[in-house]
Amino acid sequence: MNSQYQSMLPVMSSRQVLGAYLQESRAECLRYLRYPGFVLPTLLFPAVFYLLFAVLLGHTQPAQAARFLLGSYVTFGVMAPGLFGFGIALALERDNGLLTLKRAMPMPPLAYLLGKMVMAMLTALAIVVILQLLATTVAGVQLNASQMLRLTAVATLGTLPFCALGLLLGTLAKGNGAAAVINLVYLPMAVLSGLWFPLKVLPPLLRDLAVIWPSHHLNMLAQGALDFEVGSAWPHVLWLLVFTVAITAVAGWRLRRHG
């Protein structure tokens, strides 16, 4: 019986399927690029904080500080497009019927996730480029090409664990409540990972707990890219990989179960 129906269903070539993935990514990028409520805070916050702490308040600090803060604020910056781009969008789209429509239409399910990932990575790329420009032109940081390339790669790929976390938070919160939930995760995690204050000013318990936050490990990779001594990169990479896979699995399970 199924073979009889098979002839009724037109087959889609792999080129056409690829086209669907590309269109979805293009639409996601255009959509957020044109939405100032997402672009402005995501690009401006890390830049403004960096200028404030590394440049305006920087002359009271040792010479290495501006370079160290570059790594911290790149990490802080690239957390946002993943957390907010995935989390708020998913929470809203679960609420307003768009996700239901897309699931009913023959959209390849992974195209939805891939589109948002591409958008987050491009935004992360913009953030790391802006911060490096500020560091080298305004804050007087000397960077060689290898450092810049490594930091750019760390930042662009480093937004992915936060895409996974945003995805999970987007399945937990619904509608407009998601922004509050995500900020409640984002800002404390940034502080507890030593992105705003050095870890040594935190109480010992919180300092020891820093190793559980993905932002701490991303920060270590960013500092390593800037040639600060942080030991081997592999434990951090491995931790971020495991975190990403595990959180994505939980989020995927929740999405399939609850929609």
Next chain:
Amino acid sequence: MTADGEVLASLQGVHKHYGAVRALDGVDLELRAGQVLALLGPNGAGKTTAISLLLGLLRADAGQVQLFGHDPQQLAARRGIGVMLQSAALPETLNVAELIQLSASYYPAPRDLADVAALAGIEDLLKRRYGKLSGGQQRRVQFALAVCGRPRLLFLDEPTVGLDLPARQQLWATVRALVAEGTAVVLTTHYLEEAERLADRVCVLLRGRIVSDGSVDALRARVIHRSIRCVSTLDAAVLASWPGVVQISRDGDYLQLRSDRVESVVRQLLQADPGLSGLEVQPAGLGEAFTDLTAADAAQTQREAA
């Protein structure tokens, strides 16, 4: 390509519960090629659940759901359908052409952008941002996304809510043209006129069960009442006691009656009031048929409970 009347999608013995609530309670339904099926029923009757099962958005607790012979959760099966849902907030910062291109990319043999725009009557909106459109314009864009993939089976959930009369009539004409090309349509609507204009088959759901399935005429024929309207000075209260008068009301100079013995009531009316004028007799509309079915079901529920 395929014979008319072939089954495109079906529900067989389908049950679906939400906790203690039985949304669908043993539903059998076949959607056939070239057919426009209107799915009617009051809110909570199970229309949305039935559609969601056919679209693969929900899984049945029991029974079988098929779309082109496959599980509707399979992507390949859904490439044959177009969908317009009751509420879907599309991205506001994308323009209409971008939205159509994106939806068209999901399908193997989509229509040209210009064709889609002409079908949905949105040629002048292509460069406009979706968020800047009026409610009626947004609805037409949603219709465009539903038809852009040349679907063999089109799901329209309350398609003309928020449209003014000309836009509604244009959409009906478009749906009829698509049906003439061989597209099958599943329509849910609150507007019985819409079902009357478009559907060749009407399926009525009540409390999770199909209580009527047949042509619009067959559904109408289930109603034996017809309406009488005339200008008369007769006293409505007296007429209400006549045999065969089911319902009566006065509207200014006009008397409005419903009767299951129209001929004998008209004869009596003409004898009782020689000055009677403006006499009209009308068959039952789908609205009356629907009201009768719902009332009969409510009465049966009460009997069962008693």
